[in-house]
């Protein structure tokens with residue numbers, strides 16, 4: 045990028061959180077993006093990773109990087125299967141080649157929503173894993189009710205790790221993703237006292253395997269179910285995670301920060317820019 049972002053994200057010395065999965069391009073945020081970003085920055089969010097969902101969102105994703113200096117990914121999301129045409133894979137490849145995104149995503153399989161052709165989803169996943177491999181990029185995975193199937197393809201087409209977003213599998217599945225170099229994304233689902241399995245996973249998985257995310261505007265937290273989820277909620281999510289793990293907030297924030305850099309294969313910024321209090 046030749047120009048400076050208008051509202052750049054930057055590491056703050058007091059607290060620094062990274063939202064590793066935020067759909068700032070969602071219609072819920074149209075006309076509100078500057079406000080959503082400003083609120084996130086005020087809440088100590090130092091970076092957002094914006095996955096894209098279909099080819100129409102690629103240009104918008106680039107505009108958001110220009111304006112906010114955030115991290116981006118390009119991908120064809122399985123839930124939007126009907127919008128993807130074969131030549132969108134070519135368009136995706138052009139963007140991967142030309143625009144230096146941090147990852148390929150959001151890609152994966154959704155076996156929960158009815159009416160999504162499984163074999164077409166799988167073909168699309170395979171082609172995008174091949175692109176991630178070709179361009180040596182990590183992937184942001186959508187794995188709703190499809191963990192084992194996605195793991196099968198990751199074993200066939202190894203990629204440089206990435207993030208299994210909104211992780212909700214078994215400890216064994218978690219272990220399998222971790223062995224393949226993945227971090228696991230946790231967010232608003234931890235806020236529900238009834239989410240016993242997710243809370244248990246968040247409490248017991250190795251700290252080195254975790255990253256924080258909102259999936260904004262989706263996965264609304266328990267305390268704000270009537271409005272879109274926003275990245276400033278990370279401030280509360282990290283507190284919930286610290287309580288679940290009985291760990292100091294500072295230690296947790298620093299670990300999550302470096303885990304996210306690691307998931308994306310990025311060098312950590314200089315030591316004096318690391319969060320510390």
Ligand SMILES: [Zn+2]
Nearest residue numbers: 065067150259
């Ligand atoms: Zn998503």
